[in-house]
Amino acid sequence: MEQDFLLTRIQYFTTGLILGISLLHLFLYIFWRKRSANLYYSLFLLFLATTIFSDFQQLLSTDSFSQLFLKIQRGALSVSLIAGQLFFYKLFKNRIPRYIWLFSLLLALTGAAAVIQPLNNFIYLQVIIIAVLIDLLRITYLALRTESDQLWIVGAGFLIFALFSGYDLLLDLDFIQVLLGLENGYQFGIIGLIITTSIYLAMDFSDTNQKVIDQEKDILQQSLKQEMLREEVARTSKELEEARKLQLSMLPNQLPEPDHYLMAANMRTAVEVGGDYYDYNIKDDGQLTLTIGDATGHGNRAGFMVAIIKSLFKSYQPDSDFPAFFNKVTRILKQMNLGSLYMALSCVNVKENVLTLSAAGMPPALLFRDSTKSVEEIVIKGMPLGAFNDFPYKQKQLELQPNDTLLLLSDGLDELFNEDHEMFGWERVKSTFQKYATLKPEDLITKLNEEADHWRGNKPIDDDITFAVLKYR
Numbered sequence: 001m002e003q004d005f006l007l008t009r010i011q012y013f014t015t016g017l018i019l020g021i022s023l024l025h026l027f028l029y030i031f032w033r034k035r036s037a038n039l040y041y042s043l044f045l046l047f048l049a050t051t052i053f054s055d056f057q058q059l060l061s062t063d064s065f066s067q068l069f070l071k072i073q074r075g076a077l078s079v080s081l082i083a084g085q086l087f088f089y090k091l092f093k094n095r096i097p098r099y100i101w102l103f104s105l106l107l108a109l110t111g112a113a114a115v116i117q118p119l120n121n122f123i124y125l126q127v128i129i130i131a132v133l134i135d136l137l138r139i140t141y142l143a144l145r146t147e148s149d150q151l152w153i154v155g156a157g158f159l160i161f162a163l164f165s166g167y168d169l170l171l172d173l174d175f176i177q178v179l180l181g182l183e184n185g186y187q188f189g190i191i192g193l194i195i196t197t198s199i200y201l202a203m204d205f206s207d208t209n210q211k212v213i214d215q216e217k218d219i220l221q222q223s224l225k226q227e228m229l230r231e232e233v234a235r236t237s238k239e240l241e242e243a244r245k246l247q248l249s250m251l252p253n254q255l256p257e258p259d260h261y262l263m264a265a266n267m268r269t270a271v272e273v274g275g276d277y278y279d280y281n282i283k284d285d286g287q288l289t290l291t292i293g294d295a296t297g298h299g300n301r302a303g304f305m306v307a308i309i310k311s312l313f314k315s316y317q318p319d320s321d322f323p324a325f326f327n328k329v330t331r332i333l334k335q336m337n338l339g340s341l342y343m344a345l346s347c348v349n350v351k352e353n354v355l356t357l358s359a360a361g362m363p364p365a366l367l368f369r370d371s372t373k374s375v376e377e378i379v380i381k382g383m384p385l386g387a388f389n390d391f392p393y394k395q396k397q398l399e400l401q402p403n404d405t406l407l408l409l410s411d412g413l414d415e416l417f418n419e420d421h422e423m424f425g426w427e428r429v430k431s432t433f434q435k436y437a438t439l440k441p442e443d444l445i446t447k448l449n450e451e452a453d454h455w456r457g458n459k460p461i462d463d464d465i466t467f468a469v470l471k472y473r
Contacts, residue, residue: 011056014187018049021194025201040087041197047080048190070118078111078125085132091154092139103132126169133162153203157196164189239300246303247273250310252280258288260352262471264441265292268412268449269464275302275343276410276464279310281317286351289319292468293345294362294410296384301341308333309343309385322347322358323393326385333386342384346408353472355406358395360385363411366430368437370403375434400472405437405444412465413448419457428455441469 022045029038054073058066082104089096106128113121140155164187170176247269255263265278275295282288291313295305312332318325326345333343344361357365361384367376382393400406409429416424436447445467452465 007056007060010187011053011060014191015049015053018045018052018190018194021198022046022049028201028205037087037090038201040083040090041201043083044080044087045194047076047083050076051080052187052190067118071115074114074118074122074125075111077129078107078114081129081132082107085136088136088139088158092142103128103135107132122172126172129165130169133165137162153196153200157193157200160192160196161189164192242300246300247275247277247306250306251278256280256282256288258282258350259286260473261288261350262441262473263288263290263469264445265290265466265468266445266449267464267466268452268461270298270412270461272298273302273464275306276412276466277306277309278408278466278468279313281314281319283317283319287319287349288351289317289347289349290408290468290470291345291347292362292408292410292466293343294412294464294466295344296340296342305338305341305343308336309345318347319349320356322349322356322395326358326360326382326393327390329385330387330389330391334389338386342386344384344410348406348408348470350400350470350472353400355398355400355470356395357398358382358393360391360393361387363409363414363426366407366409366433367398368405368407368434369401370405370438371401373434375430375437377430402473403438404472405441406470407433407437407444408468410464410466412461412463413452413467415463416452416456416465417459417462418455419459424452424455441471444469 022042025038025045026042029035029042032038051073054069054076058069058073061069085100085103086096089100107125110121110125110128114125136158140158167176167179171178248267251267252265255265257263267276267278269276275297276293277295278290278292280288280290293306293309295302295309297305309329312329316325316328325347329343329345333341342361346357346359346362346365348358348365349356357378357380359365359380360382364380365378367378368374369376378396378398380394380396383391413424414426414429418424432448432451433444436444439447448467449465452461
């Protein structure tokens with residue numbers, strides 16, 4: 001009776017402990033279904049507890065019930081091994097190879113045979129168990145070589161389990177004698193396996209939680225960076241809009257209507273304003289001086305340069321000696337220490353039908369001769385203002401005939417790219433101007449802008465596009 005009482009206490013303690021851990025991992029799976037290893041481990045422990053309970057119970061029961069519990073023990077053992085091998089493969093490999101289903105089928109068949117004849121047919125189940133244990137030892141060894149350091153904990157537990165299970169098998173097969181009075185040692189192996197596996201799963205759960213925490217920190221940092229980026233974009237957009245408004249505010253509100261000339265000008269700003277500028281002075285005697293320019297750079301720096309040039313142009317009001325004006329402006333810019341900030345500028349003075357033109361780093365002016373319907377390219381080479389003191393700038397003087405048309409422009413149209421990264425090009429600028437040069441100046445500019453829009457398609461304007469047109473009448 002005392003022996004039975006001790007066995008009963010061991011039976012209930014062992015099975016209760018295993019069932020509790022099984023229930024814990026079942027709940028872990030329910031609340032975290034992606035971790036299917038918890039499900040297989042829970043089933044493994046459930047049927048293992050059934051195996052142990054039945055094993056003890058068949059020792060404590062009468063002959064008729066002893067046979068029943070022995071059959072239950074055989075069936076539960078085969079099912080626990082099916083779940084156990086699925087658990088180990090999911091844990092170590094994260095995938096289940098096809099041949100494992102063959103092992104599972106063999107375990108089910110030999111387990112069923114052992115249920116029918118618990119003593120005579122148990123040998124078949126034992127053979128499959130040995131094969132399964134050997135395979136599990138193999139994958140444990142491979143996992144310990146290639147996977148994380150923590151897997152040695154499970155590997156150690158499995159080796160303990162395999163050692164004691166192998167000991168029981170060898171006893172059942174009469175290959176060895178009882179050692180140290182231990183007739184059933186697999187319970188110790190099971191306890192070792194449960195402890196080590198639970199430690200590993202707990203550590204794995206902790207690592208996963210830490211990864212989640214780290215990911216949340218990363219997400220928070222990314223969110224903060226995105227918020228800072230949005231604020232920076234908003235600030236930059238505001239600055240660009242202010243620069244655009246500043247640059248547009250420096251342009252004339254309206255152009256004069258001088259005797260003998262029709263006149264129009266237009267500027268289209270890029271996403272980041274590029275520093276284009278046009279302006280005029282007109283004297284009491286009817287002399288008109290028209291200027292068009294392009295500051296280096298974009299944004300506020302370019303707008304700052306435009307403000308300086310506008311102030312100097314209005315202050316000095318050049319009308320004939322443009323090279324002297326250019327060098328005077330360059331000296332002032334040099335004194336201001338603006339670094340790599342320069343201004344390309346063209347100036348033209350018209351008095352009756354005489355045109356005087358000079359340029360500092362601007363594209364050639366185009367002159368349409370109505371009598372021949374041809375376009376002359378007026379090339380005047382010179383460095384942008386602010387580059388070199390006392391540069392030998394040149395100027396040219398031309399006579400105009402009725403309906404001759406002069407086009408001054410920045411490099412925005414020439415260097416305009418389309419969606420195929422092709423540039424509009426200077427020859428296309430000339431041919432487009434020639435095509436529409438007979439129109440009124442404002443209509444000519446409209447057509448030039450339409451051609452620009454057709455060319456670029458959906459591609460944004462990268463640089464300001466500015467035109468100034470004079471038509472002699």
